[in-house]
Amino acid sequence: MKNVAVFGAGRIGRIHASNLAALPGVKLKAICDPMGDSAAQLSQQLGAEVSTIEAVLADAAIDVVAITSPTSTHSDLITRAAAAGKHIFCEKPVDLSVPRAIACGEAVKAAGVACMIGFQRRFDPTFNEARTRMDRGEIGNPEMLIITSRDPGAPPAEYIQASGGIFRDMLIHDLDVFRWILCADGDEADWLSASGSVLTDPAIAGLGDYDSTAVTIRTKKGRLCQINTSRRAAYGYDQRFEVLGSAGMLQCGNQTPSQVVQWDAQGVRGDKPEAFFLQRYAAAYKAEIAHFFDCLQTGAPFRTTVADGVKAQILADAATESANSGQAVKL
Amino acid sequence: MKNVAVFGAGRIGRIHASNLAALPGVKLKAICDPMGDSAAQLSQQLGAEVSTIEAVLADAAIDVVAITSPTSTHSDLITRAAAAGKHIFCEKPVDLSVPRAIACGEAVKAAGVACMIGFQRRFDPTFNEARTRMDRGEIGNPEMLIITSRDPGAPPAEYIQASGGIFRDMLIHDLDVFRWILCADGDEADWLSASGSVLTDPAIAGLGDYDSTAVTIRTKKGRLCQINTSRRAAYGYDQRFEVLGSAGMLQCGNQTPSQVVQWDAQGVRGDKPEAFFLQRYAAAYKAEIAHFFDCLQTGAPFRTTVADGVKAQILADAATESANSGQAVKL
């Protein structure tokens, strides 16, 4: 039985806390959040106690901490949790600063604890099935990857301001997918070119950010990846990719709430995709946290490590630089 | 808090027990099964006690019984549970004998308890969305319903022998869907013609049953329904229907494990449907049992009553008679 504390009782904290509380062999003991009410409500719902970070780190009975607090707190909490000998699950990103993210990895290594970074897309049933087929060789050698990633609408200005910009906030997931899908054999990004525009809301330009971006990455082996993103799609949350290989292509589509198709005078109409990430990635979040505890149990390696988090962050920095300068970046 | 006992720890019992144990406001107290091991294993897993039917019915602390035992036991257990003042959830069918099924309804009524019959397809997200759109008038007046219902493979001979035949065992679900979708305004079946063949396994003929059937029903309002079923589809479990209305058509497709589409030299290939009913109707079973307890709580009427179970049984009998005689049946 692993005893777990969750740091952060916000939207993403609630998901992870609920999911891990339902796992066999896992006991959710404590929830910590500066918003006492959030922690209290979630604790009551899941049969845990409200606690503090200090108390948790000092409690030898706690084996694992799940860090689901705001990005700016991640590196500090990882470092302290590692020092306290806790195994760590931390939501992406490790940190907006690459050096700090690297330091987290070193702290974890020095402490000899396990640390997994949450990139839930690697656990999406559809995306994961694509990777599984690639591993079986069904499309031969992968050559090109096209990622489409569109949010239903832009987050509030405060969120954008603290986010590090669209590449570090939103594309970090897509950049991780790029590495997971196109670099599975140890390949890495070699050249990156990014471009950004503000097309949906001028306020975003005022924040120094973009709402629409186009990124191209070429790997050391010459593979090509294109990522297109928008902060706003009129039809909802759009999360797809397709990977072309020497022997075929795998296309990963959206999930829909139902399989109803309506035929009427306007046409033949299926559902819009699942509304947003909580719905689309519900199964992925469940599978991700189960994977984390499975690996803790068996000693198998995590699917996403601190090093993966660092590498995605380096690509996000490069994309930001390229979009701002208008020039490609050699990695 | 509702205290619940489950009668039957087989395949379907395990599903309902797990689902209801996870509901807020519901406490799974006891599990009864003549196979002591099954009951013990499930009880341990879900934190319930092993008990006996007699003990449960005598225990005033038990509010609800869920009957998930073999069909032949349903009417006896419904009658006894009703007499003991328990609210009842009972898997379909009520009973293979229509008079006995009617008697169950009377016993439930006399006892003043609530009794819902489990026809989980009415809770499938896709099928339910179709019905919701019909209620909103999106396809106008419903006119024709085409139901396709195919199993991946035939059940064992012992199962078939005790099943009452394909119409009472397998089509009972489709006949309930017919009533739910095409008779929502109080319409009812008026005329039925059925035909059956043995095409997949001669042994089924030896059991006096069919493996492939075609049923047509005309309602009092002249609506037409066609149901095609097979005990075996090489591509798995196929559960679809389409309903044509005066203003459009709704088509309910299968769910698939993933949204991956593979393009290769053979074509453009999506997943097969979910493997069988446990996968396909996983969400439906969850929604069904939640609906049962919601209705108990709020007093709202159940979506499927004993009367619905009786009416589906009458249609199954009529289909059996028609297939055997080669002549249509007037209802």
Place this chain on the structure above:
Amino acid sequence: MKNVAVFGAGRIGRIHASNLAALPGVKLKAICDPMGDSAAQLSQQLGAEVSTIEAVLADAAIDVVAITSPTSTHSDLITRAAAAGKHIFCEKPVDLSVPRAIACGEAVKAAGVACMIGFQRRFDPTFNEARTRMDRGEIGNPEMLIITSRDPGAPPAEYIQASGGIFRDMLIHDLDVFRWILCADGDEADWLSASGSVLTDPAIAGLGDYDSTAVTIRTKKGRLCQINTSRRAAYGYDQRFEVLGSAGMLQCGNQTPSQVVQWDAQGVRGDKPEAFFLQRYAAAYKAEIAHFFDCLQTGAPFRTTVADGVKAQILADAATESANSGQAVKL
């Protein structure tokens, strides 16, 4: 070079005339129609002469006649053309009377001429591809066939009155598809049950006809076919079938004017099917008439003979009888 005369310059005559005029080795010489204007206009457009039936039949230079005049004229024209030694292409049906249709077959045989009946669905690229794959064994032994056949709207009352009813007019095509797809190995219909309703327009009841029908056919080998039809679908012309075999299933969908899919706040919407039979079966009509002349050239057998026309007619009669009596028909 085959010299051809076309009898009938209406809608279907214009299609066949245009298509055959474009074939290499075929010369459209004459067009006959009691509506002189129609014949004149079409002749001018296609570089043919206006003529009369009598003149054509007496003209030794004419090798082939294509009969595309109203149904009531078919048997007379087939008989006369055969007697005059002309090869014959005749639109379906042979005749509304089975005995007269049989007599046509005998006249053709006695005269030693070739006669093909136009059932264009057998030449639809999609339907034909399905049959080709069945012949290759891709779905094993065929077991069940579900045909969906819906018109965008009912024809005028005069048309319905002269049509012989929905089974002889509209379902004749579906009944031919049944034989072509499910009876390719010499199997034949053994038992048929039909039901009809008037759901779209009460005027159709006044004409003694139905607008919505459901037919089930069981073959001698126990295969099952269900056909559902409606005179009116709000979304247009719907022509699909699916055939289940022991090793898989083939599903034949509608064609659409374009492959555009629109994603917006209402959903994800593709085109409606092609508007009506002229659009949907444009390629089929071309392939059909080319097949006719190919067979004339090579001596290969026609895909659809007078005997096929007779057999479809017998099934249409049986369906009419069954729908009117409410009882199944043994064939």
Place this chain on the structure above:
Amino acid sequence: MKNVAVFGAGRIGRIHASNLAALPGVKLKAICDPMGDSAAQLSQQLGAEVSTIEAVLADAAIDVVAITSPTSTHSDLITRAAAAGKHIFCEKPVDLSVPRAIACGEAVKAAGVACMIGFQRRFDPTFNEARTRMDRGEIGNPEMLIITSRDPGAPPAEYIQASGGIFRDMLIHDLDVFRWILCADGDEADWLSASGSVLTDPAIAGLGDYDSTAVTIRTKKGRLCQINTSRRAAYGYDQRFEVLGSAGMLQCGNQTPSQVVQWDAQGVRGDKPEAFFLQRYAAAYKAEIAHFFDCLQTGAPFRTTVADGVKAQILADAATESANSGQAVKL
């Protein structure tokens, strides 16, 4: 009646010649090709005469020339035909040299003749339907365009050597689609970044070309376009685009030979796309040449002018430069 001569009886010449010969009001008079056999065969098939370029240009009875000869001859033939007062249809590209292409435009203008450049994708029913819906405002303001363009296999080395490289040969079409779809309101490319790799065949590297490319274009209004291409797709010819607008998205899929979907133990499989451009764009070529003659007749402007050809060529040059230098190009 327009009298037409065709220069070039190769693959593309045969298509255009056959299509224009079937148009009302158009008379194919002469076919010229240095390969006398090709010209003779095509002339005989279509009822035209074999002639020479000199004779055609000197023949006052010829109104129109269709230039379907190799790229290297285009500018010379356009210039001479314009000087001879002939109206001109010329296959893309105008010329591999932008200055020479511009000079062609000037020659045409000076001569007062009409000249249309063949970019057949603008006439594809699917692509054209998307543009029509954009013009109706169905997706609001266009923001992003993703083009996927993959050939079934690389052309022979000699073709690649003379082609000007993948950007000038293959992407010229995609670059024209970019302008047609994303710049319909007069917007133009402002910034372009391209990257290329050799992944399918090392011999292509030996020719100084790429087989896999990724291009990003940002317009003056900030719209973003990404184009991915490959010389080889295991599943055939893949021609799709999707355009995201402020109010929705239009997705243009491939056409398939049939609408058969096969369900079996391997999955649910539709057809591969049409095999190659002759099949996929058969309808587009017909519509394109009909449009040309319609415009000649009515005086309406051509959908694709020499100026469009020049602008696509400028983009192709920029993409070549960017891929070779690894740096973005400001236009």
